[in-house]
Amino acid sequence: MNERDWLILKTLYEKKNITKTAESLYVSQPSITKRIQQIEQEYGRTLVVRGTKGVQFTPEGEYLAKCADEMLERLYHIKDQVLNIGLEVSGTLRLGVSNYITRHKLPLLLKLFGERFPKVNYKVSTGWSRDVFNLAYNQEVHVGIVRGDYNWSGPKHLLFEEKLCVVSKEYVGLHELPFMPRIEYETDNLLKTTIDNWWTGTFSQPPLLGMEVDKADTCKEMVLNGLGYGILPSVLIENHDDLYLINLEDESGNPLVRRTWLLYREETLQSKAANEFVQFVRTIDFKNSL
Numbered sequence: 001m002n003e004r005d006w007l008i009l010k011t012l013y014e015k016k017n018i019t020k021t022a023e024s025l026y027v028s029q030p031s032i033t034k035r036i037q038q039i040e041q042e043y044g045r046t047l048v049v050r051g052t053k054g055v056q057f058t059p060e061g062e063y064l065a066k067c068a069d070e071m072l073e074r075l076y077h078i079k080d081q082v083l084n085i086g087l088e089v090s091g092t093l094r095l096g097v098s099n100y101i102t103r104h105k106l107p108l109l110l111k112l113f114g115e116r117f118p119k120v121n122y123k124v125s126t127g128w129s130r131d132v133f134n135l136a137y138n139q140e141v142h143v144g145i146v147r148g149d150y151n152w153s154g155p156k157h158l159l160f161e162e163k164l165c166v167v168s169k170e171y172v173g174l175h176e177l178p179f180m181p182r183i184e185y186e187t188d189n190l191l192k193t194t195i196d197n198w199w200t201g202t203f204s205q206p207p208l209l210g211m212e213v214d215k216a217d218t219c220k221e222m223v224l225n226g227l228g229y230g231i232l233p234s235v236l237i238e239n240h241d242d243l244y245l246i247n248l249e250d251e252s253g254n255p256l257v258r259r260t261w262l263l264y265r266e267e268t269l270q271s272k273a274a275n276e277f278v279q280f281v282r283t284i285d286f287k288n289s290l
Contacts, residue, residue, distance in 0.1 A: 001041060001042070001071075001274060003028055003072065003075050003157045004035075005289055006033060006038055006067075006068045006072050006075070006175065007025065007072060008021065008025065008032060008035055008036070009039070009047075009061075009064055009065045009068045010065060010068035010069065010072065011024050012032070012036070012048065012055060012065070013057060013061075013062070013065035013066075013068070014044045016054040016055050016056075016238070017054045017055060018032055018033060018050075018125045019102060024213050026290070029266075033128070037046060039040075039064075039201075041223055043060070043064075045058070045060040045061075046058050046060070046061070047060055047061030047064060048061050049053060049226060054207070063121055065157050066239045069138070071163055072140075072200075073094070073139060076094070077094070077113070078281065079091060079092070079130070086212070089117045089119065089120060089272045089273055089276050090117075090119035090120060090272075090273065091120065091271065091272070091273045092120075092122065092123055092273070093120050093121070093142055093143075093271075093273040093274060094120045094122075094123045094125075094140070094141040094142045094143075094278075095122060095124045095125070095138075095141055095142065095143055095144075095145070096124075096125045096126075096127075096131075096132040096135035096136055096140070096141035096144040096145070097122070097124060097125070097126050097144075097145045098126070098127070098128065098131060098132050098145060098146055098147050098188075098260075099126055099127065099128065100147060100217070100235075101145050101147070101213070101260065102124070102126045102214070103164070103217075104290075105286070105290045106124070106145075107144070108290045109281070109284075109286075109290055110122060112280075112284075113276075113277060113280050116276075117273070117276055119275045120277075121208040122274075125140070126140060128187075129146040129147045129188045129190065130150075130189060130190065132144045132145065132265050133146050133150045133263070134153070134289055135150075136152075136264070136265075137266065139268075141261070142264065142268045142271060142273075142274035142277070143262060143264045143268065143274060143277060143278060144262075144264070145159070145260065145261070145265040146260070146261055146263060147188070147191070147233075147258055147259070147260045147261075148188065148190040148191060148258060148259070148261075149190070149259055150181065150190070150261075150263075152261070153261050154263065154264065154265045155263075155264055155265070155266060156258055156259075156261045156262060156263045156264075157262040157278075157281070157282050158182045158261060158262075159236075159260045159261060159263065159281070159286040159287070160259075160260050160286050160287035161211050161257045161258065161259040161260070162233045162234045162235040162257060162258050162260075162287075163234040163247050163248070163255050163256070163258075164191075164194065164198075164231065164233060164234070164247070164248045164255075164257065164258060165193070165231070165232065165233075165234055165237075165245045165246055165247045165248060166228060166229055166230075166238055166245065166246040166248070167220070167223050167230050167231070167232050167243050167244070167245055168180075168223060168228075168229040168243065168244045169223060169224065169225070169226040169242075169243065169244070170226065170244065172244065172246075173227055174202075174246055177203070177207070177229065178203050178205050178206075178207060179208060180207055180208065180228065180229055181208055181209070181210025181211065181227070181228035181229070182207045182208060182210060182228055182229055182231075183211045183212075183213060183219045183222045183228040183229065183230045184211070184213070184219075185212070185213045185214065185216050185218060185219040185230070186210055186213075186214055186215060187215075190259060191222060191233075192259075194256060195231050195248075197239075198248050198256060201251060210225060210227070210228040211228060215231055216230075216236055219232060219235065220232060220236050220237060220240075223243065224243070224249050231248070233258050233262060235287070243284055260286070262278065262281055264278055
């Protein structure tokens with residue numbers, strides 16, 4: 001079995017679905033099915049069966065799937081060690097990055113880093129900050145970039161912080177919010193909890209939900225068109241002087257902020273590519289230069 005086989009087993013065990021596994025690994029469903037069959041032939045055992053609830057693993061298959069994390073980590077470590085033997089910074093840098101940073105910051109960041117270290121390749125995993133945190137915690141990526149204050153025991157570096165604010169096209173008084181249509185959007189649980197706690201500590205009635213959208217960028221566009229107000233991180237609306245803002249504050253009058261962090265482990269720095277990336281990110285003005 002090679003690295004790809006272990007990754008297929010790991011992902012299929014997590015997703016319990018051939019289609020979702022294929023989408024996650026950017027391969028076709030028949031390719032996944034064929035490779036599973038080849039692995040089964042190699043071991044002479046049935047590893048997975050399809051049922052009404054999706055893919056189910058046999059005891060043999062479950063054992064191999066649980067070995068996948070250890071095997072992949074070992075393979076990644078071997079690659080890093082081999083690539084570090086030479087003087088050049090090269091190899092694959094595995095990054096976990098939150099959705100917003102991926103869309104708005106990461107392309108230019110990798111362009112600038114790539115100009116300095118052109119032989120580094122990238123494997124980028126994106127998602128909600130909680131998902132990225134888990135990738136970094138399980139050492140599936142060298143470095144994670146998350147938005148929010150997660151309980152991380154390893155080294156971390158503050159990239160920037162932003163205020164949370166009520167955003168509207170027309171002036172709205174704070175006392176009017178419960179009676180105005182609010183545009184809700186999908187976000188990670190940490191930010192949602194912060195906003196919900198602020199609301200319940202400020203008002204006695206629930207918000208009037210006028211619309212639900214997929215992400216904060218969409219919410220901003222709806223606000224720009226006067227369809228309601230949103231509660232957004234300030235970084236999304238810094239270039240919109242035509243919008244009205246009310247900064248959220250806690251019970252002591254301190255502004256509520258959302259911080260963006262670079263997370264990694266000390267052993268990560270054994271990889272030259274990861275070490276150079278961490279040092280590079282620490283030297284730039286992440287908020288204003290990207």
